[in-house]
Amino acid sequence: EQYFGDAVSFAEESDLEGLRIPHFYSPFYVYKYATGLSASIALSKKVLNGTEQDRQSYLDFLRSGGSLYPIESLRKAGVDMQKEEPVKDALSTFSSLLDQAESLLS
Structure with a gap:
């Protein structure tokens, strides 16, 4: 509701939407994203710099x-x-990107 504002009406069951996402229940699945991004950032820095x-x-x-x-x-x-x-290093990169975004938005 905060994201969509008055443009969208939600059913009460919408509060349970996150419970249907199966990969949240697979061991370590969501950590694969963070691991993959961390490895990708490290590899890209080696390639670029x-x-x-x-x-x-x-x-x-x-x-x-x-x-x-x-x-x-x-x-x-x-x-x-x-x-x-x-x-x-990935967390530092993410922090730097957030700083840049905040600077551009202010």
Whole structure:
């Protein structure tokens, strides 16, 4: 109601809408989003700001397809998801983007 304002009328059952989303009940499913974004941000920074070897490692990562477990494939690309740095860096990136958005809106 806050988002749509008076333009939309909701049935009382709408309050239960979130309960029907099955992936919330699958173990660790929603964490895959955060993990994937963290890995993607780390990889993109290596491609955009890294060395030629970083870019080559990324291409090797893509070439590996599904031949390795994801955690090993990412490690070979220079992103170790068993360490906290990729997640901390993703949170820092997100914070920076929020700061930029707030600045543009003010």
